[in-house]
Amino acid sequence: xxxxxxxxxxxxxxxxxxxxxxxxxxxxxxxxxxxxxxxxxxxxxxxxxxxxxxxxxxxxxxxxxxxxxxxxxxxxxxxxxxxxxxxxxxxxxxxxxxxxxxxxxxxxxxxxxxxxxxxxxxxxxxxxxxxxxxxxxxxxxxxxxxxxxxxxxxxxxxxxxxxxxxxxxxxxxxxxxxxxxxxxxxxxxxxxxxxxxxxxxxxxxxxxxxxxxxxxxxxxxxxxxxxxxxxxxxxxxxxxxxxxxxxxxxxxxxxxxxxxxxxxxxxxxxxxxxxxxxxxxxxxxxxxxxxxxxxxxxxxxxxxxxxxxxxxxxxxxxx
Ligand code: XMP
Numbered sequence: 001x002x003x004x005x006x007x008x009x010x011x012x013x014x015x016x017x018x019x020x021x022x023x024x025x026x027x028x029x030x031x032x033x034x035x036x037x038x039x040x041x042x043x044x045x046x047x048x049x050x051x052x053x054x055x056x057x058x059x060x061x062x063x064x065x066x067x068x069x070x071x072x073x074x075x076x077x078x079x080x081x082x083x084x085x086x087x088x089x090x091x092x093x094x095x096x097x098x099x100x101x102x103x104x105x106x107x108x109x110x111x112x113x114x115x116x117x118x119x120x121x122x123x124x125x126x127x128x129x130x131x132x133x134x135x136x137x138x139x140x141x142x143x144x145x146x147x148x149x150x151x152x153x154x155x156x157x158x159x160x161x162x163x164x165x166x167x168x169x170x171x172x173x174x175x176x177x178x179x180x181x182x183x184x185x186x187x188x189x190x191x192x193x194x195x196x197x198x199x200x201x202x203x204x205x206x207x208x209x210x211x212x213x214x215x216x217x218x219x220x221x222x223x224x225x226x227x228x229x230x231x232x233x234x235x236x237x238x239x240x241x242x243x244x245x246x247x248x249x250x251x252x253x254x255x256x257x258x259x260x261x262x263x264x265x266x267x268x269x270x271x272x273x274x275x276x277x278x279x280x281x282x283x284x285x286x287x288x289x290x291x292x293x294x295x296x297x298x299x300x301x302x303x304x305x306x307x308x309x310x311x312x313x314x315x316x317x318x319x
Pocket of ligand 1: 102197198200240275311314319
């Protein structure tokens with residue numbers, strides 16, 4: 001794509017001019033925006049960039065390993081894997097209110113990022129994967145151009161507090177252009193086409209109290225569900241798909257025994273921008289096969305339901 005090739009060249013040039021010989025830090029979430037920003041900036045300034053991947057222990061199966069593996073080993077990008085699972089899960093213990101969960105996670109995310117960033121000698125810049133739609137929204141939102149409204153991976157307010165200047169090489173781009181740039185930079189297709197994943201992660205797919213047991217079960221069920229969707233070639237037709245583990249145990253029967261395990265809900269929606277959404281019309285065959293697989297393969301779940309709520313009146317996530 002010649003447009004993206006020249007965008008890439010110009011962006012690299014601009015980043016070099018802006019940064020000079022100074023250090024840049026970047027909160028890498030593994031999402032498309034922060035990933036493309038990081039790879040582009042790394043191409044421009046190499047070792048002057050350090051990324052911090054904050055692992056809150058609320059990621060999907062193998063997610064941390066995949067993200068860290070790809071950026072550290074494949075792209076050779078200086079990356080700190082901040083495994084703060086104990087901290088986050090500790091502070092979330094006994095918390096069941098959705099907004100309280102978000103506040104706790106958002107606050108800790110900033111603390112943790114700041115802690116690691118402070119250890120990076122001479123950092124003067126903070127890189128963010130802010131897109132053009134974020135810029136427009138934040139202008140009407142806050143009156144200032146440099147604050148994104150994205151939930152917790154947004155480190156809004158932090159640059160000022162830490163005395164950092166912003167590097168935002170994607171500010172002129174829309175989402176589909178970021179994907180094109182990502183391809184141009186050699187990011188794998190399956191990575192660029194990934195469904196959005198919320199900052200608070202599995203916390204908001206585990207309505208009620210979060211426990212390690214529930215998270216373990218949820219990760220396994222979600223992996224089976226996504227595997228089913230990929231095997232049936234449906235992944236790219238769907239905006240977002242995931243499992244929520246419900247805070248209720250139900251009675252079942254398996255072999256010659258009674259079970260008393262968690263129920264879960266499958267969610268899949270189509271959408272253009274996440275603002276409105278329709279539930280995805282899976283075939284009964286697909287749903288039945290998926291339910292059977294989850295119950296057979298995931299210890300701890302004995303009932304599978306499908307969420308047929310559109311947005312509005314529902315939201316995409318369960319919390
Ligand atoms: P809802 O559930 O509001 O979700 O219909 C719309 C889109 O936003 C994502 N989402 C979040 N993303 N922090 C995020 O970074 C959050 O707190 C959050 N809540 C929802 C959701 O996954 C969907 O793509």
